[in-house]
Amino acid sequence: MKVLVTVKEVAAVEDEFQIDGTAIDEAYLEYDLNEWDDYAIEEGVQISESVDDVEVVSVTIGPERSEETIRMALAKGADRAIRVWDDSLEGAELLDVEAKTDILAAVVEEEQPDLVLSGVQADDDGFGATGVSLADEVGFEWAAVVNDLDLDVDEGVASVHRELEGGVEELTDVELPAVLTIQTGINEPRYASLRGIRQAQRKEIAPMTLDDLGLGAEVADSDLDIVDMYEPESESDAVIFEGSAEDSAGELAAVLRDGGVGQ
Amino acid sequence: MSDVLAVAEHRRGELRDVSYELVTVGSQLADATGGDLHVAVVSGDVDRYAEELDVEGVDTIHTVEDGEEFNHDVYAQVVEQLYDAVDPQVLLTPNSVNGLDYGPAVANALDLTYVSDAVDVELEGSTLTATREMYGGKVETTTEVEADAVAVSIRSAEWPATEAAGDAVVESFDATIDESAVKSTVTGFEEVGGGDVDITEADVLVSVGRGIEEEENLDLVRDLADALDATLSSSRPIVDNGWLPKNRQVGQSGKVVTPEFYIAIGISGAVQHVAGMKGAENIVAINTDPNAPIFDIADYGIVDDLFDVVPALIEEFEG
Numbered sequence: 001m002k003v004l005v006t007v008k009e010v011a012a013v014e015d016e017f018q019i020d021g022t023a024i025d026e027a028y029l030e031y032d033l034n035e036w037d038d039y040a041i042e043e044g045v046q047i048s049e050s051v052d053d054v055e056v057v058s059v060t061i062g063p064e065r066s067e068e069t070i071r072m073a074l075a076k077g078a079d080r081a082i083r084v085w086d087d088s089l090e091g092a093e094l095l096d097v098e099a100k101t102d103i104l105a106a107v108v109e110e111e112q113p114d115l116v117l118s119g120v121q122a123d124d125d126g127f128g129a130t131g132v133s134l135a136d137e138v139g140f141e142w143a144a145v146v147n148d149l150d151l152d153v154d155e156g157v158a159s160v161h162r163e164l165e166g167g168v169e170e171l172t173d174v175e176l177p178a179v180l181t182i183q184t185g186i187n188e189p190r191y192a193s194l195r196g197i198r199q200a201q202r203k204e205i206a207p208m209t210l211d212d213l214g215l216g217a218e219v220a221d222s223d224l225d226i227v228d229m230y231e232p233e234s235e236s237d238a239v240i241f242e243g244s245a246e247d248s249a250g251e252l253a254a255v256l257r258d259g260g261v262g263q
Numbered sequence: 264m265s266d267v268l269a270v271a272e273h274r275r276g277e278l279r280d281v282s283y284e285l286v287t288v289g290s291q292l293a294d295a296t297g298g299d300l301h302v303a304v305v306s307g308d309v310d311r312y313a314e315e316l317d318v319e320g321v322d323t324i325h326t327v328e329d330g331e332e333f334n335h336d337v338y339a340q341v342v343e344q345l346y347d348a349v350d351p352q353v354l355l356t357p358n359s360v361n362g363l364d365y366g367p368a369v370a371n372a373l374d375l376t377y378v379s380d381a382v383d384v385e386l387e388g389s390t391l392t393a394t395r396e397m398y399g400g401k402v403e404t405t406t407e408v409e410a411d412a413v414a415v416s417i418r419s420a421e422w423p424a425t426e427a428a429g430d431a432v433v434e435s436f437d438a439t440i441d442e443s444a445v446k447s448t449v450t451g452f453e454e455v456g457g458g459d460v461d462i463t464e465a466d467v468l469v470s471v472g473r474g475i476e477e478e479e480n481l482d483l484v485r486d487l488a489d490a491l492d493a494t495l496s497s498s499r500p501i502v503d504n505g506w507l508p509k510n511r512q513v514g515q516s517g518k519v520v521t522p523e524f525y526i527a528i529g530i531s532g533a534v535q536h537v538a539g540m541k542g543a544e545n546i547v548a549i550n551t552d553p554n555a556p557i558f559d560i561a562d563y564g565i566v567d568d569l570f571d572v573v574p575a576l577i578e579e580f581e582g
Contacts, residue, residue, distance in 0.1 A: 249575035
């Protein structure tokens with residue numbers, strides 16, 4: 001069987017930063033693998049380790065820089081990777097859910113996976129919607145916010161736990177082919193070993209353009225238009241204790257004692 | 264075409280609060296368009312839910328009897344059919360785990376632009392303006408979209424719940440469910456890890472987050488909890504790492520706690536975490552980042568390295 005894992009390179013913002021128009025100034029951004037996708041990769045690799053004849057393919061939408069990130073997936077055990085990018089994506093201010101759905105659907109069409117694993121959300125734009133939208137587009141079954149997966153390959157059923165709010169999990173069986181959006185905590189993502197990193201250098205990252213996928217440049221057009229970006233106003237009215245760690249700890253201790261703590 | 268359609272949410276026999284928050288948002292939008300607010304309630308005891316949802320601002324409640332609990336394959340079909348029947352300008356769904364399990368599919372099937380996790384929504388003419396967070400809440404964005412084909416999922420607890428009595432018309436909606444398209448089966452529910460400690464009962468919680476960096480550093484926080492005679496809890500990453508069991512997790516997907524003192528150590532205060540602890544009587548935050556959102560809700564704060572402050576605090580109580 002084939003498992004397709006969608007991965008995204010996301011930008012992390014430094015504590016202090018500046019906004020340039022409707023984006024954060026590039027100088028304050030550091031790029032890394034989206035946390036949720038790390039768990040999705042691990043889940044895919046664990047499936048390949050426990051089931052015979054599984055190919056794990058990772059796909060990303062991103063510029064050449066993002067190869068560093070997607071190589072992390074290869075170093076952790078993905079067999080090969082696909083990177084989709086071209087000039088029309090380069091110029092897009094925001095790739096919305098629809099754009100990502102169209103691009104990933106074309107990759108699914110090409111690869112015909114049995115299972116697609118996708119992080120629940122991306123830490124930068126936070127849409128949390130692409131996996132389910134993709135499932136609808138390609139006619140796959142799906143489950144959102146999965147924190148436990150038991151795959152019955154022979155029956156073609158994924159038994160999952162969906163993490164609901166308030167400490168409750170829903171147990172659901174979904175038929176394959178399916179898209180599962182993976183929640184953090186489902187597993188313990190491995191560190192890439194030195195051997196894995198060396199092997200990853202030899203694995204293929206196939207570059208693809210929209211044209212290669214039979215898509216037009218209009219895919220990058222978004223109906224969403226970001227017109228403003230700003231730092232949320234601080235609503236803090238906290239009493240902040242200042243001075244040395246000992247001084248501030250002493251002041252806090254007094255407050256806690258007044259409140260009856262530690263007595 | 265000027266109407267608004269909102270989809271209520273319930274679980275295990277109870278309407279969830281976000282349903283009433285959807286009414287608040289929906290009626291504001293319907294006021295802006297001059298249209299009606301339609302609320303849909305699907306599956307379960309729909310007649311009782313309809314009575315409970317008959318609050319100010321709701322014009323029509325559509326009840327759809329189909330199954331007991333949420334099933335996304337059913338919800339997707341029902342909401343798509345209701346959308347066609349009502350022909351609204353805006354479709355509203357909760358940005359909940361279940362909302363995210365059908366909203367994007369419905370939006371894709373109906374070719375609606377999907378705006379998720381909105382914390383504010385306004386409508387002027389044919390333009391909808393949504394406020395969203397990006398980069399883990401470090402910035403907010405104002406996003407515009409043409410509103411005649413838009414689905415918006417709203418973050419819970421950002422709007423007040425509408426509670427005043429209403430006079431809505433209740434209509435039963437006969438959806439045609441294609442059973443062959445129902446390929447998922449909910450087989451049950453499970454409470455998250457019981458364990459021997461109930462953090463919801465604690466008067467004082469010492470809660471630890473990502474800032475603790477390494478598992479062995481947890482001992483430091485354990486020592487503080489001992490010194491204060493407090494109970495240890497944590498934010499999500501600590502549980503994800505397997506450093507503490509799930510029954511210690513505070514937050515949207517963990518436990519909701521209401522202690523007298525909540526001492527947040529190395530916790531940034533992501534919205535999912537805050538959802539679980541904002542009801543604490545006194546919130547104390549210790550974090551190196553002065554811009555961490557935890558300080559917005561804290562009563563007392565120390566902007567300093569926890570590895571300096573926590574030993575000093577232990578010394579205060581044990582010294």
